[in-house]
Amino acid sequence: MGNNELEAVLQAADAKRAEYQAELCELLRIPSVSAVAAHADDVRRAGRWVADRFERMGFDCELVETGGHPIVVAERCDVPDAPTALVYGHYDVQPPDPLSEWITPPFEPTERDGNLFARGATDDKGQMLTHVFSAEAWLEAAGRLPVNLKYVIEGEEETGSPHLEEFVREHTDRLAADVVVISDTCQFAPGQPAITYGLRGVTYFELRLSGPKQDLHSGTFGGAVLNPLNALAKLLAAISDEKGRVQLDGFYDDVVSLTDAQRSRLADLSFNDESFRRKVGVKALGGEAGYSTLERRWARPTYDVCGIWGGYQGQGAKTVLPARAGAKISFRIVPNQNPDQIAASLRRFIEERCPPGIEFELETFHGGRGVLFSLDSPYMKAASRAIARGFGREPVYIREGGSIPVVSTFYGRLGADTLLLGWGLDDDNTHSPNEKFSLADFQRGIRTSACLWHELGRLER
Numbered sequence: 001m002g003n004n005e006l007e008a009v010l011q012a013a014d015a016k017r018a019e020y021q022a023e024l025c026e027l028l029r030i031p032s033v034s035a036v037a038a039h040a041d042d043v044r045r046a047g048r049w050v051a052d053r054f055e056r057m058g059f060d061c062e063l064v065e066t067g068g069h070p071i072v073v074a075e076r077c078d079v080p081d082a083p084t085a086l087v088y089g090h091y092d093v094q095p096p097d098p099l100s101e102w103i104t105p106p107f108e109p110t111e112r113d114g115n116l117f118a119r120g121a122t123d124d125k126g127q128m129l130t131h132v133f134s135a136e137a138w139l140e141a142a143g144r145l146p147v148n149l150k151y152v153i154e155g156e157e158e159t160g161s162p163h164l165e166e167f168v169r170e171h172t173d174r175l176a177a178d179v180v181v182i183s184d185t186c187q188f189a190p191g192q193p194a195i196t197y198g199l200r201g202v203t204y205f206e207l208r209l210s211g212p213k214q215d216l217h218s219g220t221f222g223g224a225v226l227n228p229l230n231a232l233a234k235l236l237a238a239i240s241d242e243k244g245r246v247q248l249d250g251f252y253d254d255v256v257s258l259t260d261a262q263r264s265r266l267a268d269l270s271f272n273d274e275s276f277r278r279k280v281g282v283k284a285l286g287g288e289a290g291y292s293t294l295e296r297r298w299a300r301p302t303y304d305v306c307g308i309w310g311g312y313q314g315q316g317a318k319t320v321l322p323a324r325a326g327a328k329i330s331f332r333i334v335p336n337q338n339p340d341q342i343a344a345s346l347r348r349f350i351e352e353r354c355p356p357g358i359e360f361e362l363e364t365f366h367g368g369r370g371v372l373f374s375l376d377s378p379y380m381k382a383a384s385r386a387i388a389r390g391f392g393r394e395p396v397y398i399r400e401g402g403s404i405p406v407v408s409t410f411y412g413r414l415g416a417d418t419l420l421l422g423w424g425l426d427d428d429n430t431h432s433p434n435e436k437f438s439l440a441d442f443q444r445g446i447r448t449s450a451c452l453w454h455e456l457g458r459l460e461r
Helices: 003-015 017-028 037-056 121-142 164-170 228-238 260-267 273-280 293-298 339-353 378-391 405-414 439-457
Strands: 060-064 071-076 084-090 110-112 115-117 148-154 179-182 194-199 201-210 302-310 324-333 359-368 396-400 417-422 436-438
Touching: 003 017, 003 121, 003 439, 017 037, 017 115, 017 121, 017 439, 037 060, 037 071, 037 121, 037 148, 084 121, 084 405, 084 439, 115 121, 115 439, 121 148, 121 436, 121 439, 164 405, 179 405, 194 378, 201 228, 201 339, 201 405, 228 302, 228 324, 228 339, 260 293, 293 396, 324 339, 339 359, 359 405, 378 417, 378 439, 405 417, 417 439, 436 439
Parallel strands: 084 148, 084 179, 179 417, 194 396
Antiparallel strands: 060 071, 071 148, 110 115, 115 436, 194 417, 201 324, 201 359, 302 324
16 A cells, blocks of 8 residues: 555545535535424435445445434445544534524535535534545545445434434444544644544533412512522522632542643643634633633533523513523533533532422433543554645644543443544534535545545554
C-alpha cells in the first residue's frame, strides 16, 4: 500500500467531488427529524438511502429494526491481517425550528459563500458521508480496501440513542473492532483541524411542579396559595451558587482535578476570550470561578436550564397564579461522574426543598458518561498523519463540551478507543437555524478519511 496507490485514491475522490456533493444534497432533502413522530417515514427513508448506498459499493448491509428507527449496519472485512475500524454516524437530524430564522428552507440544500446550508449538513449527514465516499474511492481506484471496515449508522442519535445500547450489547461480536471512528465534532478553528480526545457526558431531566387544581386569579388567591412558578424559580436557582458551583450533594466527589499538564495543553491553544465573546454575541463571559473559558467548556461539569414554562405567555397582561410549571434541565458531566448518582442526588435535593402545597414530578431523559482517551495510542498517531495529509496541516488535540453517549457505550462494550475526527466548524449552527457545512472541508474530510484507511492498514493488528 504505497503512496502511489494512495495518490490514485485521492485523485479518484477529487474527480467525484461534484457527484459526492449532489449525493449529499439528496440525503439532506429527506427531513429525517427523529424527535417528531410525523417524520417517522422520512427517517426510515433516510435510513434506506444510506443502506442502498452501501449495497451499491458491494458492502454486506442490513437495515436492522429496533423499537424505534432502524440502524444501518454495513461491513466489508476481507483483509485478514489488517485492523478493523468501526465507523459510527447518524442519519437523523434535529427539528429545524424556528423556521422563520432560516434564510433558505432547511431541507432545500443551498450553496452560499462556499458552504452548503441545510439541516443535517454538518450534524451529521455531511461528516458521516465522508467516510462512505472515501471507502468508495479506495474501491474504485485500488479495487480493494486497505483495512477492514464496519459501519453503524443510526437514526436516533438526536433523541438520545434509546435503542443503541441494547443493539451494541446484543451484537458485540458482530461489531468487534480495533478502533471506532466518529466524525460528529468540530475543528478547533477554520483551517485548523483537530482530534478530540475527551468528551463531557450529559444527564437530562424534566421537572414538573403542580399546585392548585386550575389557574387562579393572582389577586384573589395570591398570598394564600403557593405559586408553582415561583417555587420552580427558587428550586432552579438553588441548584447552583453565585460562583457557578452545583449544590447537589456529592456532585463533585468523582470529578478528577485537571493536572498541570492538561491545563497547560489547553492554555497553549490559540484561543481568545474576547473573540469568543463577540462570536457568541454576549457582553461578558461567565461560569465556574477559578477556571479558564476552555476549561469550563471542555473539562468541568455544568448545570443549565434548557427550557421553562408556566402561566400566561400571551400578549398583554393576565393576572394569573398558574396551576402548573415546568423546566428542562441538563448537567454536563466529566469522566468518572455517574449519571445515575446525579439523578438520585437531584431528586433528594428537590424533595428536601419543594414546599408544602406543591407537588413535583422528575423525569429522567437520556444520559451518558464522559470519556478521555490517551494521546499515545497508535490509532491517534495514525489519525494525526492522515489529517496532516488530508488538510495540509498538523492537527491540535482538544476536548469537547458536548456529549456523544455512544462513545462510552463502544468503549465499555467493545473495549475500543475512539477517534473523534471533526471536519465541521463551531459556527456551523448545529441544532440552530441556518446549519451549514463548508464544501472545502467536506472534500478535505473525504481525503483525510481515505488517508486514515491507508494509515490504519499499515498498523499491525
